[in-house]
Amino acid sequence: MQKRGTISLNRKAQVAMEYVMILSFALMILIPTIYVFREYVMESSDEIVINNVNRVARTLIDGSREIFYLGAPSKVIVDLEMPERVESMWLMDNSDEPMDAKIIEYFLMFKLNLQNGPEDFYFASEVPIKCEECKTNSNKDPIELNENCEKTIINQEDGTETKFKCYRFLEFNYSPGVKHFKIEADTCSGIGLCVFVGEVSTI
Numbered sequence: 483m484q485k486r487g488t489i490s491l492n493r494k495a496q497v498a499m500e501y502v503m504i505l506s507f508a509l510m511i512l513i514p515t516i517y518v519f520r521e522y523v524m525e526s527s528d529e530i531v532i533n534n535v536n537r538v539a540r541t542l543i544d545g546s547r548e549i550f551y552l553g554a555p556s557k558v559i560v561d562l563e564m565p566e567r568v569e570s571m572w573l574m575d576n577s578d579e580p581m582d583a584k585i586i587e588y589f590l591m592f593k594l595n596l597q598n599g600p601e602d603f604y605f606a607s608e609v610p611i612k613c614e615e616c617k618t619n620s621n622k623d624p625i626e627l628n629e630n631c632e633k634t635i636i637n638q639e640d641g642t643e644t645k646f647k648c649y650r651f652l653e654f655n656y657s658p659g660v661k662h663f664k665i666e667a668d669t670c671s672g673i674g675l676c677v678f679v680g681e682v683s684t685i
Contacts, residue, residue, distance in 0.1 A: 490625070496656050498624050508642075508648070513524075519538055527597075528596045528597050530565070530602075531565045531566065531567050531568075531594055531596070532594065532596075532603070534563065534564075534565040535565060535568065535592050535594060535603060536603075537563075538562045538563075538564060538592075538594065539590055539605040540604075540605070541560055542562075542590060542606050542611075542663060542665070542679055543590060543605055543611075543664045544559070545558060545560050546607060546609055546611050546665055546677040547607070547608060548645060549665050549666065549667045549677055550609040550610075550675065550676075550677050551607055551609075553668065553675065554667040554668055554669065554675065555667065556666070556667045556668070557664060557665060557666035557667065558630070558665050558666075559662055559663065559664050559665075560662075560663050560665065561656070561661070561662055562660070562661045562662075562663055563654055563660055563661075564657065564658055564659060564660075564661050565658065565666055566628065566658045567591070567594055567595045568592055568593065568594060568656045568657075568658070569593040569595050569600055570592070570593045570650055570651075570656065571590075571591070571592050571593075571614070571650070571651045571655060571656035572591050572645060572648050572649055572650040572651060573589065573590055573591070573611055573612065573616065573648070573649045573651075574588075574589045574591060574612055574646050574647070574648045574649075575587060575588045575589065575610070575611075575646065575647065576645060576646050576647070577610060577647075577670075577672065577673050578647055580646070580674070581629075585648075586610075586673075587606065587608055588606070588607040588609070588611050589605065589607065590604075590605045590607060590611060591603060591604050591605070591607055592656070594612055595650050601605075609677055610670060610673050610674070610675070610676035610677065611676070611677050611678075611679060612649070612670055612676050612677070612678050612679075613649055613651055613655075613678065613679055613680055614648035614664075614679070614680025615651070615655075615680060616651055616652070631649075645662060648672055651680075653679050654681060654683075655681040657679065660679065661681050661683060662683045663679055663681055663682070664678075664681075664682045665673065665677060665678075665679050666678050666679075
């Protein structure tokens with residue numbers, strides 16, 4: 483016949499074991515759920531950032547086109563909400579190429595820090611866009627730019643060579659928060675009429 487104290491200990495051990503089993507089972511369900519929820523939140527966050535950057539880029543490019551066709555000295559100031567996780571913002575063009583080049587191209591670009599790592603987003607502009615204050619790899623600045631900067635790209639159809647140059651905006655242009663960008667038509671050396679863009683808030 484078992485003593486009462488022994489029975490009490492056995493019951494406590496059984497309760498403890500049942501508690502551990504229930505806790506383990508709960509964790510088996512909870513951990514994957516947390517992981518899936520985290521992935522969903524990160525993907526949704528990425529989508530929000532990308533949509534906001536698309537909105538910023540479209541505003542700048544559409545505004546630049548409008549001001550360009552109005553001509554100098556037309557200008558406008560637009561308010562933009564710059565999202566988090568923008569690592570850099572820059573322009574890329576091949577306007578230094580000879581004017582008889584087949585196509586002169588201009589791009590506004592953003593490097594975003596997304597869930598799977600940094601990713602570049604390109605937005606083509608049909609009008610020449612320049613920035614008020616930028617750094618460029620042509621000055622040997624120790625800055626990270628797109629892999630196509632200063633790279634000679636060969637057209638597969640006609641064999642023509644084009645070298646793109648990049649110009650990175652200073653950090654206050656793309657740091658998170660409300661930004662006030664001036665878009666102004668002016669004359670650029672070598673290409674004639676162009677549009678300058680830049681943040682004009684008081685820092």
